[in-house]
Amino acid sequence: xxxxxxxxxxxxxxxxxxxxxxxxxxxxxxxxxxxxxxxxxxxxxxxxxxxxxxxxxxxxxxxxxxxxxxxxxxxxxxxxxxxxxxxxxxxxxxxxxxxxxxxxxxxxxxxxxxxxxxxxxxxxxxxxxxxxxxxxxxxxxxxxxxxxxxxxxxxxxxxxxxxxxxxxxxxxxxxxxxxxxxxxxxxxxxxxxxxxxxxxxxxxxxxxxxxxxxxxxxxxxxxxxxxxxxxxxxxxxxxxxxxxxxxxxxxxxxxxxxxxxxxxxxxxxxxxxxxxxxxxxxxxxxxxxxxxxxxxxxxxxxxxxxxxxxxxxxxxxxxxxxxxxxxxxxxxxxxxxxxxxxxxxxxxxxxxxxxxxxxxxxxxxxxxxxxxxxxxxxxxxxxxxxxxxxxxxxxxxxxxxxxxxxxxxxxxxxxxxxxxxxxxxxxxxxxxxxxxxxxxxxxxxxxxxxxxxxxxxxxxxxxxxxxxxxxxxxxxxxxxxxxxxx
Numbered sequence: 451x452x453x454x455x456x457x458x459x460x461x462x463x464x465x466x467x468x469x470x471x472x473x474x475x476x477x478x479x480x481x482x483x484x485x486x487x488x489x490x491x492x493x494x495x496x497x498x499x500x501x502x503x504x505x506x507x508x509x510x511x512x513x514x515x516x517x518x519x520x521x522x523x524x525x526x527x528x529x530x531x532x533x534x535x536x537x538x539x540x541x542x543x544x545x546x547x548x549x550x551x552x553x554x555x556x557x558x559x560x561x562x563x564x565x566x567x568x569x570x571x572x573x574x575x576x577x578x579x580x581x582x583x584x585x586x587x588x589x590x591x592x593x594x595x596x597x598x599x600x601x602x603x604x605x606x607x608x609x610x611x612x613x614x615x616x617x618x619x620x621x622x623x624x625x626x627x628x629x630x631x632x633x634x635x636x637x638x639x640x641x642x643x644x645x646x647x648x649x650x651x652x653x654x655x656x657x658x659x660x661x662x663x664x665x666x667x668x669x670x671x672x673x674x675x676x677x678x679x680x681x682x683x684x685x686x687x688x689x690x691x692x693x694x695x696x697x698x699x700x701x702x703x704x705x706x707x708x709x710x711x712x713x714x715x716x717x718x719x720x721x722x723x724x725x726x727x728x729x730x731x732x733x734x735x736x737x738x739x740x741x742x743x744x745x746x747x748x749x750x751x752x753x754x755x756x757x758x759x760x761x762x763x764x765x766x767x768x769x770x771x772x773x774x775x776x777x778x779x780x781x782x783x784x785x786x787x788x789x790x791x792x793x794x795x796x797x798x799x800x801x802x803x804x805x806x807x808x809x810x811x812x813x814x815x816x817x818x819x820x821x822x823x824x825x826x827x828x829x830x831x832x833x834x835x836x837x838x839x840x841x842x843x844x845x846x847x848x849x850x851x852x853x854x855x856x857x858x859x860x861x862x863x864x865x866x867x868x869x870x871x872x873x874x875x876x877x878x879x880x881x882x883x884x885x886x887x888x889x890x891x892x893x894x895x896x897x898x899x900x901x902x903x904x905x906x907x908x909x910x911x912x913x914x915x916x917x918x919x920x921x922x923x924x925x926x927x928x929x930x931x932x933x934x935x936x
Contacts (some may be wrong), residue, residue, distance in 0.1 A: 500604075501611045503540040507533040508619040508917065511910035512662065515654035520860075530910030532595060541600060555603040560923035563867045570860040571820050574853050578819025579826050587821030587852075592892045594916030601920030602927060609924045611668055612917055613886060619665035619914065621705045624712035627651040627659055631715035641752060642717050649715035653909050660721030661897075661906035665712040665914065668728060668892030670706030674699055676885040720903030726754065728896040735876060735888045799843045799903070801835040806842035809851035817854035840908075844903035868894060868922070875925045883925055890922050 513531035518528070527535070545551070562670030568591045578584040600615065640648040640656065653659040677699035684692055713721055733746040808830035811820050818826050827838035842848040850858045872894060875887035897915070900906060907915070 451485065500537065500541045500544055501615070503533075503537045503616075504612070504917075505615040505618060506916060507537050508615050508790055509622055511913050512619070512623055512652045514910050516652045528910070530913055534913065538600070554603050555599065556923075556927060558598070558602055558923040558927055559871055560919055560926065561595060561598045561602065563864050564591065564598060564919065565861055567864045568592055568595060570857055572890045574816050574819045574857065577813060577816045578822050580819070580822055583819075583821040583825055584819045590912045594912055594919060597913070597916035598920045598923050601917065602923045609699070609886075609921045610882075612668070612921055613673070616909065616914060616917060617670055617702075620662060620670075621708050622663060623651040623659070624708040627663070627712040627715055628708070628910065631712075646715075648717040649712055651712070656716045657718050657720065657904045658908050658911060660713055660716035660718035660907060661900055662911055663709050663716065663915070663916070664721050664728065664896040664900060665893050665906070665911075666725050667706065667709045667713060667725060668711055668732060668889035668896070669886070670702050671729075672732065672885040672889035672892070673702035673882075674706055676882050676918075677702060680881070702839065720900045724896040724899035727899045728892040731895040732888050732892040735873070735891050743927070753931060798835065798839075802833045802839060802842045802845050803844050805831045805835070806847040806851040810847075810854070813851075813854060815854045815856060817850065817852045817857060820852050820857075823848055823852055841905040843904055845905045845907075849903060865894065865898065868919070871926050872922055873924060875929055878925055878929050886921065887925055890918060890925075893918055 507530070511533060514528045514530055538566060568588065571588055575581065575584050575588075601612065630651070631649040632645055633645075633647065637647065640650070642648055648656040649654045649659060651659040653662065677695045680695045681692060683701065684690070684695075697879060700881070713725060730747040730750050733750055734743040737743045737746065805827060806823065809823070809826065812818075812830070823842060824838040825838050828836075831838070842851060846858065846861075849861050853861070869891070872887055872890050875890070876884055878884045878887060
């Protein structure tokens with residue numbers, strides 16, 4: 451009876467809350483309601499844990515472009531920056547409440563590497579045409595370093611929740627993308643296949659949205675794999691079904707399916723290529739013996755080649771890949787190319803590559819300054835391409851143009867260190883942690899490949915990359931200290 455009364459009280463409480471929300475929704479405008487809802491969600495997160503606050507940040511930070519274009523809300527900072535400040539405040543409050551040291555440090559190679567990269571990028575402030583543009587871009591890397599620091603000083607099992615938080619954020623955006631693909635809020639210029647629209651989620655553009663999907667897909671795939679392997683192992687040993695692993699398998703599998711579908715619906719060729727190479731790298735890293743890994747990766751390549759040559763892949767997908775490949779291979783200088791609707795996207799991209807190379811030739815050592823590509827674009831652009839588009843649509847050329855040879859070498863060296871650390875984290879004794887390390891290898895590979903065609907450090911996506919780096923730092927630290935998760 452007492453339990454029934456408690457249940458009744460809870461239902462009455464939530465009914466009152468629902469009625470209050472409905473009344474507020476009817477009495478104020480939609481932007482105000484969204485702002486009030488966000489404030490309430492943040493307050494609830496603050497009263498629970500820093501993990502909940504971080505989930506709110508990761509899910510809502512990609513709304514930056516949507517808020518800027520659709521809602522008339524004047525924010526002192528963008529949504530990601532505001533939520534980052536809120537998250538750090540919650541972390542500080544909880545550390546004080548638990549009487550833990552406010553400032554502590556775990557020295558990790560990941561944190562050292564990103565701080566060194568920040569130091570190199572700081573050199574470009576002297577050559578920047580716009581100091582504010584340089585500062586905005588430089589602070590992205592500082593915030594990523596802060597994430598690495600904050601995550602490594604948290605509890606040893608904290609990274610597990612971060613994996614779930616990242617997948618919740620990606621799955622939520624994937625649902626938005628699929629809604630757009632099937633006609634919801636689709637833009638006419640993104641129409642494909644006669645009746646669908648390229649998915650762009652809350653990013654406003656398909657390519658960075660696809661980047662988000664591609665970065666998170668390895669986490670879902672490896673999470674599903676390790677749960678399936680656990681269930682299969684128990685079945686072989688004639689043990690009872692592990693319902694916890696089965697529920698996790700369903701969650702990871704559903705998330706991976708939605709993210710994969712959204713990545714395909716983005717119609718992004720760079721994303722498709724990045725996902726294929728990422729899958730091959732994960733297959734190579736999965737077995738403990740290199741020969742078995744090579745055989746698995748080779749098998750995937752042969753499977754894709756067989757499907758391609760056998761005409762078993764969707765014709766629309768094949769046409770999109772082949773036409774773009776032919777354009778990229780045949781064009782060297784686009785100043786004399788006849789532009790048509792068929793080759794416009796490729797010609798525009800190469801034109802911006804040439805502008806970036808012009809910047810690099812004029813400023814080979816330190817570049818034009820981090821974040822200054824758009825500022826100085828008009829001085830180096832090709833005649834027929836007036837719009838700067840924010841970046842060079844090739845992150846390596848963009849880095850060369852903005853930070854010079856010094857910055858590009860430092861950037862490549864940073865990711866080399868990250869790859870080595872991630873590879874070594876595969877030695878983690880916990881199966882899920884090892885699978886996560888392999889997933890991170892897939893994420894870094896995807897980022898490396900897709901960066902040939904775009905800049906993925908946009909729309910607050912760098913915050914999610916910072917969390918991935920924080921997870922890596924934690925796993926590597928646990929590996930070195932022989933920590934086995936319970």
